[in-house]
Structure formats: C-alpha cells, structure tokens
Amino acid sequence: MLKLLDYGKPNPFSGIIGRPRSLAWPVHAYRVTLPKVSNDGDGLNAFERVILKLLDVFGILHADELADETRIPLDLVKGVLLRLQDKGFIDEYNAIIRQERNEGLNEEGNPPVFVTALLFRELVSGKILPFLHQLDDANPLQKKEGEEKDFRTIRWDSSHKRNAPTQRDVINTLRAMKKRAAVLGMEYKMPPVQQITIIAEPEFYHLDCPIAIQKSDSEFRIADPFGNGFSLILEKSFEQMLELEDNLAGWLLTWKQQLSTSGPGKQDTRQKEPFETEANWQRYPKLIASLKPASNAQFRTLAKIYASIEWALFYACCVRPFKDVIATLKYTEQSQHAALLEQSAQAIGLEQPSQGFRPIREGKLREFENGGAYQETVLAIAILQARNDEGHPLRRLAATQPDLINRLIAISAKRNEKAHGKGGADAPQHELTDEPFLREVVHTLVRDIVFVDTPTFISDKDAQVDELLDARASIQAEFGFKLFNRLSMHLQDRLIHAERFFLSCHDGDDAATYVGDLYAAAQASFEKLLADRLPPDVSDPQLICMAESKAVSANLCEVLPESLQTVKTLTVRQTLQGGSQSLGACVIALLLVSDEDALATIYDMQPTFVDDLANLIIQRGHGNEPQPLPKAEIAKLRKAALSTIKTLLEQ
DSSP states (O other): OEEEEOOOOOOOOOSEEEEEEEEEEEEEEEEEEEEOOSTTSOOOOHHHHHHHHHHHHHOOOOHHHHHHHHOOOHHHHHHHHHHHHHTTSBOTTSOBSSOOOHHHHSGGGSOOOEEEEEEEEETTTOOEEEEEEEESTTSOOOEEEEOGGGSEEOOOOGGGTTOOOOHHHHHHHHHHHHHHHHHTTOOOOOOOGGGOEEOSSOEEEEEEEEEEEETTTSOEEEBOTTSSSBOHHHHHHHHHHHHHOHHHHHHHHHHHHHHOOOOSOOOOOBOOOTTOOHHHHHHSHHHHHHHSOOTTOSSOOHHHHHHHHHHHHHHHHHTSOOHHHHHHHHHSOGGGHHHHHHHHHHHTTOOOOTTOOOOOOHHHHHHHHTTOOOHHHHHHHHHHHHHTOTTOHHHHHHHHOTTHHHHHHHHHHHHHHHHTTOSSOSOOSSOOTTHHHHHHHHHHHOTTOOOOSSOOBOOOHHHHHHHHHHHHHHHHHHHHHHHHHHSOHHHHHHHHHHHHHHHHOOTTEEOHHHHHHHHHHHHHTTHHHHTTOOOOSOOGGGHHHHHHHHHHHTTSOSSOOHHHHTSOHHHHHHHHTTOOOOHHHHHHHHHHHOOHHHHHHHHHHOTTHHHHHHHHHHHHTTSOSOOEEOHHHHHHHHHHHHHHHHHHHTO
16 A cells, blocks of 8 residues: 545546546655744735834824825825725725734834644655645644555656755755745745754655546646646656656556557548549649648648649749740840849739749759659749730739749748658648638639638548657657657657658558658758858868768768758858758768768768658758558658657767
8 A cells, every 4th residue: 555645636627538537646744843934924015014004103094194104106006995894904085994914014023933744855866845734623634545556656766765855956846836825815924044944854655646648649647646737846756757767657658658649540621622633633632632731630731732823833934835944044134134024024914033033054944844843943934935926824923923933931941840840740730821812823723723712621630630649659659758858849840740641541542741740850850960060171062072982981871862962062051050951961060060970970870860851851852742652661761760869868
C-alpha cells in the first residue's frame, strides 16, 4: 500500500482523451514554524489605514474633505473609500461599521502568532513546490492509502534525501502563493526571515498527481496535487525523466497507443467541389490537384494557394497562342525585359511590382514549354499575351485587382518562409485570408473552375484527435523523448504534421505536401548547427568545388549530386552569413564549415547523408507538382529525413 497525502482530487483538465491516470509523486515534507501569514488580518494598505483612522477620529467625512486633509489626490481617495466599503469597514455614507483589529491599528504592540506549516520538496528534481500547508485544527494533514496498481509510482533521486530547505525557500514559496492569491483577491504578508525555523528531518510521503492527455496537442498535463491548476514544476521533472527512463517513456507511449481509436483505411469525408469534374481533371490536372486540400486537411495551405495560382496562369497561357510571346522574350535583351513588362502591365491596368520586374531567363522559358509553371514566367507570358488580346482574362482580373502582382509577391514571400523551414507547419486551422483572392483569380483565369463559398469538408474532430495522438506518439518513439525535446516547437510541429500523412497514406497518394514538410523540417534542423560558424576564406566561385572536395574526402559521395552542384553561390554565401536560404545551400554550407572529424562523424552515423538530402531536394522540386508516390517510397523519404535530423542533432 502507498502512503499518500489527501488533498482531494484536483481536476483542471478539459478536452482530454480518455480518463486521467494517477502518478504517486514522492515528496519530503518539512515542518516549518513561522509567523502567521494568512489573510486573517485586515490587510489594509497605508492609504486605507490613514483614511479609516481619520473617519474614526472625526466622524463622517466626504471624499473632498479627506483629500484636503491628507493631500491625497481626490480620485485615489474615492478609490480607497470604495475598497473600505467592499471590505466592510464603512458604509456608503463613509460611516464606520467596524474597527480595524488590534493587529491592524496597533500592530507594533502585539507579538506575532506562530503557526506550524508543511513545506514540500519533490524528490525527482529536488524542486520546492509552491505550496505551504498551515496546520491547525481546521486544516489538519490528511492521509490516505492507495493500491500500488492504481498508481504509476515515480522513482525518486536519493541525492535529495538530506537536502533540507532554507528560510529563503520558505519566503520564495510564500511569494509564489502571494502571486496566486492576488489573482483570487487575497493578500499575504511576508514574515521576517529570522522568525522562520525549519525541522531538518523530513517526513516521506507520496502526492496523488493526476495526469491526462490533451486533445489539443496530444501532450500530457499534470494537475497540481494541491488543487491549483497545473504543476509546471512536476511537468518539467516528468519530461526529464522520460528522457532518462525507458520504462517510463514506454509506459506513456503505450498509454497513448491504447487511447487511440483510429484504424486503417480512413476515408476522406470531403465532398467534391464543383470544379472536380472528369473534364476538368483531363484539361487541368495539375490545377485541380493543387486546389484539392490534402486528404487530412480542411483548408488550403499557403503552398496550395500559391501553386493553384501558378497553374491557373499556366493554363490561361497555354489555351492561347504563346509562341510569339516566347520569341519576343527570347530575342529581347534581358536587360530590356523589365521595361517591356512594365509597359505591358501598365497597358492592361496592372500596378507595377514594388520590387520591379526581373528578366526571364531562357531556361525558364524552356521549362514553360516543357510543362513547368513558375510564377514569374507564367505571369510575364500572360501580361504580354494580354497586351495584344482584348479578351484575355488577365485584363478582367486587372480591372478588379489592379494590385494583383504585388499580392502575388506577398503570397510568394509567405509561402517561401514556410517552405524553407520558418515557423510551424503549413497547416491552417481556418480558411486563410488569401482564400477569397485565390477563388477570384483562378475562376477569372480559368472559367471552368467554379467554387463554392463554404467549405464542404465534414470535420471529424475525434478522428483528428486520434491522428494527432498517433503522430505525436510515433515521432516521440522514433526520436526518444530526450532528442524530441531538443527539437524546437516549430520543428516538432512540422514532423508531427508530416507523420499524420505517413500513418494514413496509401500507394499512389499525392505526397507533395508531405515532401514539402520533410524538406522544411530538414532545412530548419540546420539552423542551430550553422549559427555562429565562421565561413571559409574562399572566393564565391570556389565554394561548390570546395564543398564537393570535402564531401568526397569524407566518403559522403563519389561526386556531388547535381541538385547540390547547381545551388547558387549567392544563396550559399547568404546561408554562411546566417540566412538559411534553401536546403541545398544549407548542405553546402555545412560541408564548408565542418572539419574532417565532424564529417567523419556524419559518415559514421549516416553514410548516405549527402545523397539522402539531394534526393529530397529533387523530390520536392519547385513544390507545385503533384507527387503520387508508392507507400514504400514515402517510407524511404521519411527514413532519410528523420535520420538526417538525428544526425544533425548529434553534431
């Protein structure tokens, strides 16, 4: 049987999965003697004492009279009078109802009243809990016994056995209680340190600490055993134990798996939108694929919005003659592209982009001819087409959205931040503000695409909670709690979002969003590793060559993969200077700043490090192509990305 202290059954939980369980948390209770610190006194401040004393001596006085007598501002006097009314010292006419108690009026002449209290040190991390139990006839120490099978008993650290608290610990505990009491409208006075005595020999007990799993993030919360919300101290100690004790970590993961009711083969409950017709799939396959949210998402992401606009522009260009436009761009000096596009945009009613137009390289034009949709390219072609075509839909769009180009640039900037590892997962929980803009742009450019104004996705909240629970438990099991807790919250969020897709995907599912999540997570994991590292003393043209030489010497590759050889030296230099530009630039930068021993360590942990990341870069591409992949390939990408993040964490 366990010997526990009985402070009732605290239940601060709301929105949890299943039922709470109970932890038996070991504590040492120290008996402390100190002056009475509760709010049994009047708790009057200096202004209240002065005004109450004047009313006691002179009788009823009005607020302005009290202000004149005390030289206290009138507004403050009125506030003090209201507080004295609330506390029951005076009535609405400022007549005294009851006097201050002796300890209020003649505090100096009364000896303090001493009480005995219990101070608690939890025995996992040795922290003092912010609670002082004053013992008296009305508030005795209550104990209970519990069956060990009903509790998960927490193992304690014997090094805290002789760690007696100090008077300062008592004062700090009282301060914590004072802050909490102030929220509840109570007041505590701090006793002098010299008047506090502590019995060094502790009493050993267990506290009954309920623990539950939240629906919101599938993480645990531990209730404060004394009934004051949640205990951050115990939660932090529990996190540290999970990193050190495999048995406890296994217990928590098993519990989470038991709570999940999800099963295989979950179906997408979203009804088809009007644009999802067989004819549209045949005519605009990549646009329709971009417009469809991921199977486990209710709303379109920034990446989906950005890609959809790119493909709408692409198809709007393709259904009209474009050979002459391509020839014009090819045979016009690139230095003249900006002026040409500015004049054409102005002619059809579009405002100029704040950053100006950039030249369209011939390689981008070839990509368009080969079926690639890149915003700058398709927008430039559409502008030149519309200049000579009165019926071009871009003219109608310019009439309603003259700032179209700058809005597209703004969406692009937000999308790029998410895509390159900044912030949490691109997984909105509500419709984005850019969504109405998307619908207008796409429908205007491609009239066959018709939308409904309200989402048609039927949200299954329980299923979403189960998916989140499964994904978090899976990632925690993959990394272990120690490594998982070293990840930033944003990186955890991205990995969990990707894992939700992985756990429910099937052969042939569109993995574009998933690949994007892995790409962004991998790039984000480089951030701390590259911070404050000195770049090599080498000229820009030699950066890629030097990185390749070091990678080959470390046996990380026989030759640097093409997706890394083509990284722009400017982005590598910017990444070396602290601005993470792309995953490829991060890989090159790491090779450049790492010494021989560091690269040898990477090889020992992950010989395929360079090839894994090069493949991830290729699979992601520009990020707007549908990616139907076999489940085995999806699993391979997952293994490569998670291995990479673990490798980087160990550097």
